[in-house]
Structures are given as structure tokens and as C-alpha cells.
Amino acid sequence: MSMVYDEYGRPFIILKEQQAKARVKGTEATKSNILAARSISNMLRTSLGPKGLDKMLVSPDGDVTITNDGATILEQLHVDHQVAKLMVELSQSQDDEIGDGTTGVVVLAGALLEQAEVLLKKGIHPIRVAEGLEKAADVAMQTLAEIAEPMDIAVNNHAALVATAMTTLSSKILHQHKHKMADIAVRAVLQVADLERRDVNFEHIRVEGKTGGSLEDAELVNGIVIDKEIAHPQMPKIIEDAKLCILTCPFEPPKPKTKHKLEIDSKEAYEQLYQQEQEYFRDMVKKVKDSGANLVICQWGFDDEANHLLLQNDLAAVRWVGGVEIEHIAMATGGRIVPRFEEISAEKLGHAGRVKEITFGTSDERMLVIENPVNTTAVTVLVRGGSKMIVEEAKRSLHDAMCVVRNLIRDNRVVYGGGSAEIACSLAVSRFADTVTGVDQYAIRAFADALDDIPLALAENAGLSPIEEVAAAKSRQVKEKNPVIGLGMDVMNEADGYHSADMRELGVFETLIGKQQQIQLATQVVKMILKIDDVISMGPQ
Incomplete structure (x- = not known):
């Protein structure tokens, strides 16, 4: 505490309680x-x-x-x-x-x-x-x-791994189906594990959830599952021997990076602009077709006009695929992510045995499944549940179980x-x-x-x-x-x-x-x- 005086000579006190x-x-x-x-x-x-x-x-x-x-x-x-x-x-x-x-x-x-x-x-x-x-x-x-x-964690003996995963799931929401879920967790980890190096790459394991069904409907998919659907309803829903073109550039005409203004003052000018846009679209589709691709995975969206043009050229497409999913698809299929249409080539395509769109129940809920990719170590655990909260908690529980299995591969001793x-x-x-x-x-x-x-x-x-x-x-x-x-x-x-x-x-x-x-x-x-x-x-x- 200290006393000071203002400009008129009147005293007032400053308290330093805040510092204390x-x-x-x-x-x-x-x-x-x-x-x-x-x-x-x-x-x-x-x-x-x-x-x-x-x-x-x-x-x-x-x-x-x-x-x-x-x-x-x-x-x-x-x-x-x-x-x-x-x-x-x-x-x-x-x-x-x-x-x-x-x-x-x-x-x-x-x-x-x-x-x-x-x-x-x-x-x-x-x-x-x-x-x-x-x-x-x-x-x-x-x-x-x-x-x-x-514990014996040989490839042909999963009993110890399953038992340890079941112990983890005993305290989780999955405890009623813990034997099946533990088996899924063990098979998923062993699919991507390197037992010689005692290492597990979790980047090759995806855990996807979809509301509907029950917890016991969970399954292990040998491949990648993403929560997307084929862009056009008339495009094929099953693509055998899929060759994937993985794009991070939009399927649309390029836009100038500076501020611009375009005035259309006649029908001929509008027609010319329309033809120019069509030429851009046709050139993009041609480059994809010439590479031998039969499925386009695009990180960005494209309008109905581009969608229709892809359909006319017998090219199935998926749009608005997230960056993480794009990386997983490229990793699993052995493809290269293409940032520009000029760089598309046959060597950069990803390959998978089959790509199909699956539906759930009586709703319009759809997901895309990429089966038997080139990289056979890529797996996806598909979790079902009655509500979003149950699905999210089940995903957390399965992650814990897979972490325990990974730890047992790193060090096979248990208490x-x-x-x-x-x-x-x-x-x-x-x-x-x-x-x-x-x-x-x-x-x-x-x-x-x-x-x-x-x-x-x-x-x-x-x-x-x-x-x-x-x-x-x-x-x-x-x-x-x-x-x-x-x-x-x-x-x-x-x-x-x-x-x-x-x-x-x-x-x-x-x-x-x-x-x-x-x-x-x-x-x-x-x-x-x-x-x-x-x-x-x-x-x-």
C-alpha cells in the first residue's frame, strides 16, 4: 500500500492486493x-x-x-x-x-x-x-x-492377443461383444504388423463409423472404406480392376488469381465463353481417359456439367474426398496424388481389385469400399451403432484395443x-x-x-x-x-x-x-x- 497525491494536492491510496x-x-x-x-x-x-x-x-x-x-x-x-x-x-x-x-x-x-x-x-x-x-x-x-x-504371439496363435484385447474391452461399451471386437482388433493389427521388427504402422488402419445397425455388425474390410458415394446416380456402382486417378485439383476451368471483370454484351460472346469452358472440360476428361483410369477420386467438388461430361465418357467419379482419405487411398492403392491435370500419367494411377458403393438399410446412406488394393496391409474397421455417440465411443474403444495388441507385439510380456x-x-x-x-x-x-x-x-x-x-x-x-x-x-x-x-x-x-x-x-x-x-x-x- 502507498499514498500519492493528485494534481490538486488531494491524497489517495494505491492498494497492491493484485500483486499479492x-x-x-x-x-x-x-x-x-x-x-x-x-x-x-x-x-x-x-x-x-x-x-x-x-x-x-x-x-x-x-x-x-x-x-x-x-x-x-x-x-x-x-x-x-x-x-x-x-x-x-x-x-x-x-x-x-x-x-x-x-x-x-x-x-x-x-x-x-x-x-x-x-x-x-x-x-x-x-x-x-x-x-x-x-x-x-x-x-x-x-x-x-x-x-x-x-506370451506366444506367433502368427498362427492369436489366443493371447485376443485375451489381452478382451481385457481392455471389458470396461468399454463393447464389452457385450468383446470377443468379436477383440478378434477384429487383433486381425487388423496383424494385417499391418511387421513381426520381425516388432512394429505396427497405425497409418494403414482406418476406423470408420456409420450410424444404424448394431455394434455386432462391425466388420473388418481388407481395403479402404470412405464415407462418400459415386458422384452421379447413373455411374456404375461396382468397378472391377479399378484404376484410380487421385486428384487434388478441381474439375473446373481455371480462375485468374487477380481481380477480373468480364462483360458479355452479345449472344456470340456468350457462346464463345461456353465453348471455351466445354473445351476445358473435354481436355481434362481426355487426359484422364488417356491415362487408362476408370475411376476419378477428386479432393474438390465439380458442378453438374462436369459430372454429366464424366458420365458421357464412362468415367466414374467421387468428389469432396478429404485430404486424410486421399492420402490413405494413395497409400493403399499405390497411386500418386496428382496436383495438376498436366501431370496425369498411367504410372501415377492407383490399382485395386474392386471398388463398390454399398448402401445401408432403407435410407440413402452410402459408403465407398475399395477392396483388395495393391498394398494388402491397408485395412478398415467399419463400426455400426444405434447413434452417433455409440459409434464414436465404439471407435475409441477399438482404438484402445488395437493399441494394446500393438504393445504386446512390441513386448510380449504380460502381467x-x-x-x-x-x-x-x-x-x-x-x-x-x-x-x-x-x-x-x-x-x-x-x-x-x-x-x-x-x-x-x-x-x-x-x-x-x-x-x-x-x-x-x-x-x-x-x-x-x-x-x-x-x-x-x-x-x-x-x-x-x-x-x-x-x-x-x-x-x-x-x-x-x-x-x-x-x-x-x-x-x-x-x-x-x-x-x-x-x-x-x-x-x-
């Missing part, structure tokens, strides 16, 4: 950051696991999205708090690298922060807490590697789900804490407690008694020395009356690299948040 509000220091900053991060984690906690609930997201435009995919939920949230944005980026990192486990990584980070907050209240320094969490994370990663089991991996790691970290002297052991035990939060959330979302179920599973793991005992949501264990079960027998798998990535990313973000003790808003206030 722009800076938060010490314990207050740490608590504020932890509260913001935990609010994001608590929101996603109810969406974890096979019994997790969905969120309805309404955009400012009124578009509705219903999903339980953590990355999708956080991506569409408008988060203002800086640390809350870290949690959003955490989920996005998991999605970019692994494709699955986006909810679990945020829930684990929230549990770690909750445990860290308790330690900070006891007076333990944030650096000591962060160091203890890092040591515990190393033990958890090592434990996961020890309990992991290699078992149902919270069994987290419980095994929690027990191992607790044993390690007993060997540590000093303050670090408190943070290590806190890490073990945070790992328990995953199976606790799974049990809670299934309507079970969380503490009792997790305690029973832990007891069986210790007693039987079996790290694959977890929560079998739909199985009642007759021996003790709880839902603990052997996850190997239930066929509930998760990829090792996905689980390790969860622990690694969550620990890194929590360490970063704990080390923040001063929040300064830059710029004018």
Missing part, C-alpha cells in the same frame, strides 16, 4: 497444487475398471460425448489451474505412448499425492518424500518385470489384471520399506498404500466392499505366494466368501509396458508437483 494474489508460496502453494490434481483424479476414479461409470461431456455448442476413456474426458475439459493441466497432459502422454490405461495413471497419481499430503503434514520435507517415492517406483517396476510372463499386479507391487514395496532406515521408509510405505488405491477403486466401482475385498486378495497372495490373485468381479470364491480369484484362470491380462509406463509417468508428475513451492503469475495483473 498473483503469488502463492510455501505450504499454501503445495496444498493448492495437490488439491487441484486430486480433484481431477477423484473425478476419474469412478470410471476405472470393468464396472466403471461413464461421463457425459457437453460442449459449448451442445455436442454430447459419453465415454469412460480418461484421455477423452480430460481432453475435452477446459482446465484453468496449472497443476490440473499437468494431470491432463499426464493422461495424454499415456494415451500417446501406450493407448490404454489413461484413467488408471491419473488415479494412481492422485493416490500418490493423497499419501504425500499426509507426510507433508507430519513435517517431512517434500524432497525426502519425492526421493522415497522414486525408490519405491524402482522396486515396483522391478517387481512387475519379475512377475511378468511371456495380470484385476488389481493383482498392483497388490503384488504393494507387497514388494512394503517388504522393501522394512529394509530402509531413515525418513525415506515413510514415503516408500506411502507408495505401497497408493498402489492399493487401484484395486480399492475397482472393488468400489463394482459395488463391493473395497477394504474387505482387497484385504482378502492380499491375504491369498501372501498365503499362496501367488502374484496373480486379484479381484474377480463376477466370481465368488467359495473358500472365503470374497471375490478374490486367480487372474490367470480368468484370462485377465494387461501388457507389461503399459503397466510400467503408468507407474513411471505417475511418479514423475507427482515428484514435479511436490517440488513446487512458489507459484508466480507472470505478466500484468
Whole structure:
């Protein structure tokens, strides 16, 4: 606060409260950051696991999205708090690298922060807490590697891949048809996978959706499916041995790039202009025909006159095909994208066994299918559903399943789900804490407690008694020395009356690299948040 005088000598006071509000220091900053991060984690906690609930997201435009995919939920949230944005980026990192486990990584980070907050209240320094969490994370990663089991992913044996994909789909909208959908995901990935290099090119996999039908009508198409139709109703709907001319230039006369004005003052001038336009059209069609093409794929539109001229010359055409679809078609058919009519040649044409237009139901809904292209690794998964929201969620679910299959091809080791991996790691970290002297052991035990939060959330979302179920599973793991005992949501264990079960027998798998990535990313973000003790808003206030 300071006092100044105006031009007439009258005093007035300037309050500097805004500058004070722009800076938060010490314990207050740490608590504020932890509260913001935990609010994001608590929101996603109810969406974890096979019994997790969905969120309805309404955009400012009124578009509705219903999903339980953590990355999708956080991506569409408008988060203002800086640390809350870290949690959003955490989920996005998991999605970019692994494709699955986006909810679990945020829930684990929230549990770690909750445990860290308790330690900070006891007076333990944030650096000591962060160091203890890092040591515990190393033990958890090592434990996961020890309990992991290699799976046979040979080309002729898809059982392990299908089982892992089914585990992912258990918590999705596709869970009722998870066996068929998992099989589609596995076949799609194997079609484009290079097993020698252990690599999968997702650019060769398209996922298209169309409202109508049911989820079980989904199918895998060996080729490209695009949501377009043949430009003219009298053009052929099935083209055998298709030779595709892929254009990114419009089927129309060229326009001067400068401002121009054309005056037509007589019938002869109009006729001359019309004949000139016709000559342009005829020249364009002739160049396409001379190349040997029997189908034109055009990124831009063309008017009815050009459409009619194409029909007269027995050339089928598709217009307004998006840039991404154009690239996929060129990649699959081995064609070259042609930017100008002068560059059209037979060598630049794409080739496919057959191109056909398919219709759906009693409506005018049509799609174009390019079957048996030259590049046999190009596939499309066609998803059907009763509404647009269901189709979009099914596409997200299938993407997660395909990402899991890809991860299993990269590293064929799996750990078992149902919270069994987290419980095994929690027990191992607790044993390690007993060997540590000093303050670090408190943070290590806190890490073990945070790992328990995953199976606790799974049990809670299934309507079970969380503490009792997790305690029973832990007891069986210790007693039987079996790290694959977890929560079998739909199985009642007759021996003790709880839902603990052997996850190997239930066929509930998760990829090792996905689980390790969860622990690694969550620990890194929590360490970063704990080390923040001063929040300064830059710029004018």
C-alpha cells in the first residue's frame, strides 16, 4: 500500500492486493497444487475398471460425448489451474505412448499425492518424500518385470492377443461383444504388423463409423472404406480392376488469381465463353481417359456439367474426398496424388481389385469400399451403432484395443489384471520399506498404500466392499505366494466368501509396458508437483 497525491494536492491510496494474489508460496502453494490434481483424479476414479461409470461431456455448442476413456474426458475439459493441466497432459502422454490405461495413471497419481499430503503434514520435507517415492517406483517396476510372463504371439496363435484385447474391452461399451471386437482388433493389427521388427504402422488402419445397425455388425474390410458415394446416380456402382486417378485439383476451368471483370454484351460472346469452358472440360476428361483410369477420386467438388461430361465418357467419379482419405487411398492403392491435370500419367494411377458403393438399410446412406488394393496391409474397421455417440465411443474403444495388441507385439510380456499386479507391487514395496532406515521408509510405505488405491477403486466401482475385498486378495497372495490373485468381479470364491480369484484362470491380462509406463509417468508428475513451492503469475495483473 502507498499514498500519492493528485494534481490538486488531494491524497489517495494505491492498494497492491493484485500483486499479492498473483503469488502463492510455501505450504499454501503445495496444498493448492495437490488439491487441484486430486480433484481431477477423484473425478476419474469412478470410471476405472470393468464396472466403471461413464461421463457425459457437453460442449459449448451442445455436442454430447459419453465415454469412460480418461484421455477423452480430460481432453475435452477446459482446465484453468496449472497443476490440473499437468494431470491432463499426464493422461495424454499415456494415451500417446501406450493407448490404454489413461484413467488408471491419473488415479494412481492422485493416490500418490493423497499419501504425500499426509507426510507433508507430519513435517517431512517434500524432497525426502519425492526421493522415497522414486525408490519405491524402482522396486515396483522391478517387481512387475519379475512377475511378468511371456506370451506366444506367433502368427498362427492369436489366443493371447485376443485375451489381452478382451481385457481392455471389458470396461468399454463393447464389452457385450468383446470377443468379436477383440478378434477384429487383433486381425487388423496383424494385417499391418511387421513381426520381425516388432512394429505396427497405425497409418494403414482406418476406423470408420456409420450410424444404424448394431455394434455386432462391425466388420473388418481388407481395403479402404470412405464415407462418400459415386458422384452421379447413373455411374456404375461396382468397378472391377479399378484404376484410380487421385486428384487434388478441381474439375473446373481455371480462375485468374487477380481481380477480373468480364462483360458479355452479345449472344456470340456468350457462346464463345461456353465453348471455351466445354473445351476445358473435354481436355481434362481426355487426359484422364488417356491415362487408362476408370475411376476419378477428386479432393474438390465439380458442378453438374462436369459430372454429366464424366458420365458421357464412362468415367466414374467421387468428389469432396478429404485430404486424410486421399492420402490413405494413395497409400493403399499405390497411386500418386496428382496436383495438376498436366501431370496425369498411367504410372501415377492407383490399382485395386474392386471398388463398390454399398448402401445401408432403407435410407440413402452410402459408403465407398475399395477392396483388395495393391498394398494388402491397408485395412478398415467399419463400426455400426444405434447413434452417433455409440459409434464414436465404439471407435475409441477399438482404438484402445488395437493399441494394446500393438504393445504386446512390441513386448510380449504380460502381467495380470484385476488389481493383482498392483497388490503384488504393494507387497514388494512394503517388504522393501522394512529394509530402509531413515525418513525415506515413510514415503516408500506411502507408495505401497497408493498402489492399493487401484484395486480399492475397482472393488468400489463394482459395488463391493473395497477394504474387505482387497484385504482378502492380499491375504491369498501372501498365503499362496501367488502374484496373480486379484479381484474377480463376477466370481465368488467359495473358500472365503470374497471375490478374490486367480487372474490367470480368468484370462485377465494387461501388457507389461503399459503397466510400467503408468507407474513411471505417475511418479514423475507427482515428484514435479511436490517440488513446487512458489507459484508466480507472470505478466500484468
